[in-house]
Amino acid sequence: MADSAATPRRSQRDRxxxxxxxxxxxSPSKPRTxxxxxxxxxxxxxxxxxADAEPEDDHQDFPTPKSKKRAAPQRKPKGSPPxxxxxxxxxxxxxxxPPKPKQRRTKAKAANGHFDPTQLASDTKIAPDxxxxxxxxxxxxxLQSTAEDFLHSLSQNAGTxxxxxxxxxxRACGCNDSVDADQVVDYDGVVDSLDNFTExxxxxxxxxxxxxxxxxxxxxxRTSLSELIERLVLAAADLGSLYSTDLIxxxxxxxxxxxxxxxxxxxxxxxxxxLEIETALCQxxxxxxxEAEILxxxxxxxxxxxxxHKSTAVREEDLRSSKTRNANASVFYSLMQKPV
Numbered sequence: 001m002a003d004s005a006a007t008p009r010r011s012q013r014d015r016x017x018x019x020x021x022x023x024x025x026x027s028p029s030k031p032r033t034x035x036x037x038x039x040x041x042x043x044x045x046x047x048x049x050x051a052d053a054e055p056e057d058d059h060q061d062f063p064t065p066k067s068k069k070r071a072a073p074q075r076k077p078k079g080s081p082p083x084x085x086x087x088x089x090x091x092x093x094x095x096x097x098p099p100k101p102k103q104r105r106t107k108a109k110a111a112n113g114h115f116d117p118t119q120l121a122s123d124t125k126i127a128p129d130x131x132x133x134x135x136x137x138x139x140x141x142x143l144q145s146t147a148e149d150f151l152h153s154l155s156q157n158a159g160t161x162x163x164x165x166x167x168x169x170x171r172a173c174g175c176n177d178s179v180d181a182d183q184v185v186d187y188d189g190v191v192d193s194l195d196n197f198t199e200x201x202x203x204x205x206x207x208x209x210x211x212x213x214x215x216x217x218x219x220x221x222r223t224s225l226s227e228l229i230e231r232l233v234l235a236a237a238d239l240g241s242l243y244s245t246d247l248i249x250x251x252x253x254x255x256x257x258x259x260x261x262x263x264x265x266x267x268x269x270x271x272x273x274x275l276e277i278e279t280a281l282c283q284x285x286x287x288x289x290x291e292a293e294i295l296x297x298x299x300x301x302x303x304x305x306x307x308x309h310k311s312t313a314v315r316e317e318d319l320r321s322s323k324t325r326n327a328n329a330s331v332f333y334s335l336m337q338k339p340v
Contacts, residue, residue, distance in 0.1 A: 120217050124208050127176040132168040136224045137210075137217055143224065147231040151241050159185055162250045169254070169273060172225065173265045174209030175201060184250060190257045198263050209265040211272060226276050233280035242284070251277060 120137060121128040128134055132150065135141040154161040159181030167178045177197045183189065201207050210221040236242035255277070258270035 123217065124213070124215060126171055126174060126208070129178070130164065130167050130171050132164060132228075133171040136168075136172075136221060136228060139220060143228045144231050144235075147228060147235050150232065151235055151239055154241055154245060154247065157181075158245055162247065166250070166254050169258070169269065170197070172210055172221075172273075173258070173263070173269045174207040175265075184254075185246070187249075187253045190253055194257055194261060194266070198261055198266065201263050201265070207263075207265055209269065211268055212265075222272070225272070229273065229276040230280045230283070233277065233284060237284040237287075248277075248281075 118128060120126075126133075132146065135143070135146045150161060150165065153164075163179050163181050163184040166184050170177060170179075175197050177200065179193060183193060208215075210218040233242065236245075236247060241247060251273075255270045255274050258266045259274065261267055261270070
């Protein structure tokens, strides 16, 4: 083994020297040498053995944390409780002004609770001589019966009824002048009559008229006026008075002339009346168109039904005639077959 280690390799490489095997009990570090440190370690081991023989508590005693005790609240000496201060309401907003005393609104009613046109006339300075205008101001009046009564009077005396309706519109303008049965149908003198009416109103700075007045008696006037015109036009269309009388022609002439007046109350009231009349006429036109469509479908169905019955009758007549011809032909053929 030593010889093989001494002989060189054929590859001319150096051989490494084999190191001796070291067990786990032996420390691979430097060889131990006895010195003063080793002696000190031995003395420490002896001291440790002696300490094991004498049981002592070498553990260090640490003080356990103590819980903090809350200081007991100091009790106040018993006695009469202090007087509580009265609560004062805190106002989040600015101090409001003292409210003004409310003014009582006087309604145009008599002592028995019914509508009083005389009291209203004294409050508004509008003459209570028109029955239709008083009906508009009466909240308990039936407008449908009013429209029917007007149409009945229109069929009896057209001039008087139309004059009453135009006078109602004049009262709605705040004007106390009136027209009669002859003036209302005098279409050429409408502008002159309105000029005479406006001369009296020009003397007043701001005449009271229902559409802009804040009096409680005029609160529902606009609604009542719209409802009356609608019911009047629809009822006239149902009875035929809309097509057989000059009601719309008279209204159109007077309302158009009033809409171009110099007085604001005339212009405003005439515009409202014209709008309500046009709205009601549109409803009438829609109803007439719907009725015409229904009648057209009924007429077309009747025409088709007649055509079907006519074709059936023609076929039956052709069938009877063909049977008659066949019978005659058979009789003629049988006669020809008999010997003479």
